[in-house]
């Protein structure tokens with residue numbers, strides 16, 4: 029069922045200090061101190077908008093941008109009780125919030141349960157203690173492990189946010205983070221490659237020449253590796269890259285780093301390219317591919333995919349088609365097929381027509397990677 033989220037931003041609320049990369053005022057574009065009245069206004073506003081858009085599905089109110097469970101307990105109760113009438117009336121289905129891993133206590137969880145909070149998103153950033161320390165997070169990887177365990181044992185849905193590319197982070201430590209996060213079995217993950225935002229500790233490091241963010245290309249490739257690992261392990265990645273909030277898009281707010289308003293599409297497009305190349309090169313021979321038919325003249329190659337994935341396969345400015353055609357010296361066509369779902373494709377070169385499942389190809393990437401660079405950009 030489609031999830032519809034009404035965000036209520038509480039920038040820095042509860043945060044014991046500023047993490048080195050964080051500028052919530054620019055990320056969320058919000059400044060206001062909230063009370064019951066202002067919360068009601070925000071929710072009513074979103075509900076009227078959703079009525080106009082005929083939004084249906086599961087409606088969740090989300091307290092984002094701060095460390096909810098690090099707030100004084102009375103403040104947590106005030107915020108949650110402001111939302112309660114909407115839950116009682118059935119207008120809203122549940123509540124979600126984001127918080128720090130070192131502020132999850134049994135006492136807190138009892139309050140969250142009382143107000144029917146369903147989902148808790150933990151700002152994890154990294155599972156490497158040296159990266160956490162350099163980012164001035166003020167907690168360890170073990171705090172993440174124990175808070176996640178506690179949340180799961182109390183029946184909460186758990187989301188984890190990671191931030192590759194922080195000071196001290198490397199390709200290997202990002203992969204380590206992904207493996208350690210997978211062990212925690214979160215219900216979903218968000219990947220936010222680190223960008224340098226003005227008025228942060230990271231901006232100071234960057235301006236003094238002590239920190240260099242990932243390039244966009246490296247961040248896309250790294251995010252691709254992370255996404256593949258999570259997806260193969262059945263952990264949904266529900267977001268990659270920061271939301272292009274208008275406050276973030278103002279001039280000179282992002283000083284440097286891999287920001288792109290369609291970051292996910294760049295990642296998906298690279299995966300689509302890798303898949304097409306892999307199938308064309310015949311490396312998919314060991315995959316459980318279903319050969320639909322054989323025969324014909326062997327002229328040209330067509331990939332049929334679901335209409336939702338058309339732009340990912342074609343690539344921005346037809347980049348994937350251009351790359352494949354120049355590498356293999358033949359024509360490639362990409363067409364949508366209404367019978368195919370996301371994650372399904374059919375390869376047809378007139379000689380052979382095969383049905384492809386994205387997940388099987390991604391699994392094979394992981395098993396081949398160590399030996400023959402199945403994924404581009406190694």
Ligand code: SF4
Nearest residue numbers: 043046047050093094
């Ligand atoms: S990253 Fe999270 S914990 Fe750190 S300052 Fe920002 S909102 Fe607070």
